[in-house]
Amino acid sequence: MSTSSDAQQQMYEAYASSYAIFLKNWQTQRQAALDMLEKHFKSNLSKQTEVSSVLSVGPGPGEFDKQLIHFLQQYIPKGQTLKYVTVEPNHVHRQIFEATMQSAGLGEVDLEMHPVTIEDFHTLEQFDCIHYTHSLYHMPGFERQLILESLNMLKDRGVLVITLDTEEAVIFKLIAQYAEVVGNQEYWQGDSYIEAKKLRKIIDDIGLSYKFESYPEYLDVSACFEQNSSEGRVLMDFLFQANLRNASWELNQRLLSLVDEVAFEQNGRKMLYLPTGTFLIPKQ
Numbered sequence: 001m002s003t004s005s006d007a008q009q010q011m012y013e014a015y016a017s018s019y020a021i022f023l024k025n026w027q028t029q030r031q032a033a034l035d036m037l038e039k040h041f042k043s044n045l046s047k048q049t050e051v052s053s054v055l056s057v058g059p060g061p062g063e064f065d066k067q068l069i070h071f072l073q074q075y076i077p078k079g080q081t082l083k084y085v086t087v088e089p090n091h092v093h094r095q096i097f098e099a100t101m102q103s104a105g106l107g108e109v110d111l112e113m114h115p116v117t118i119e120d121f122h123t124l125e126q127f128d129c130i131h132y133t134h135s136l137y138h139m140p141g142f143e144r145q146l147i148l149e150s151l152n153m154l155k156d157r158g159v160l161v162i163t164l165d166t167e168e169a170v171i172f173k174l175i176a177q178y179a180e181v182v183g184n185q186e187y188w189q190g191d192s193y194i195e196a197k198k199l200r201k202i203i204d205d206i207g208l209s210y211k212f213e214s215y216p217e218y219l220d221v222s223a224c225f226e227q228n229s230s231e232g233r234v235l236m237d238f239l240f241q242a243n244l245r246n247a248s249w250e251l252n253q254r255l256l257s258l259v260d261e262v263a264f265e266q267n268g269r270k271m272l273y274l275p276t277g278t279f280l281i282p283k284q
């Protein structure tokens with residue numbers, strides 16, 4: 001007999017395997033967020049920047065975290081170990097994250113993994129850096145509260161970094177078009193996805209000062225156009241945030257033509273434009 005936690009585990013497993021395919025085809029610019037952090041740390045020249053504790057919310061397989069930890073090595077106070085705390089509810093992602101860290105040759109890092117959602121995470125600890133890297137989409141309605149709580153969890157000169165797609169990312173157009181195609185009653189998420197413009201409004205409403213930069217990222221969707229490609233099917237599910245396994249041939253063709261309309265060709269590949277933005281919000 002299946003319990004709801006079995007169902008949840010299966011959802012996590014399905015998400016993790018489709019995210020792996022998404023990652024494989026995603027041309028990211030992870031360095032951009034690190035460059036912003038570096039600029040921020042260097043602008044604090046009068047005071048020496050030290051980073052000894054980080055909170056990563058929704059690290060997934062840990063690709064960005066690996067780069068961040070490498071980058072932060074220069075800011076760890078002499079003789080101390082970096083404390084790296086993660087909040088990741090997906091058990092598959094936690095396993096992959098551990099493997100990523102083990103194979104990354106990061107030196108001494110004190111890893112602490114919490115198998116919960118950020119909404120259920122409580123700590124009295126304070127951090128030098130908290131980041132949500134492409135994870136805020138999964139906490140709809142909680143963004144304002146999470147920003148305020150994160151700022152409370154920062155040490156005096158700490159910084160909150162939020163990276164997410166901008167409103168120009170064509171995935172939002174596809175999700176909205178899908179809602180129109182199948183009817184909003186069946187599928188009502190199109191409007192609820194957070195992107196950089198909506199997040200900026202929340203941050204402005206709170207009255208915070210921050211830096212924002214956007215930069216291009218792309219997704220190779222060529223596999224969607226290959227017949228019987230399992231990778232293509234997974235990408236289609238991701239693009240429309242739907243399970244299209246049982247969708248009719250006609251619906252799949254219609255959706256494929258929507259992808260084709262927003263795709264462009266580069267070196268014989270079909271690409272989607274998914275620009276990303278990073279907000280850097282210092283403790284205030």
Ligand SMILES: C[S@@+](CC[C@H](N)C(=O)[O-])C[C@H]1O[C@@H](n2cnc3c(N)ncnc32)[C@H](O)[C@@H]1O
Pocket residue numbers: 019057058059060061062063064087088089090093116117118119133134135138139
């Ligand atoms: C799109 S992935 C991003 C992973 C990684 N940060 C990256 O940039 O590749 C989103 C991650 O957020 C996690 N997540 C989803 N809901 C969450 C929540 N409520 N609290 C914390 N993490 C969550 C997911 O399990 C997943 O690992």
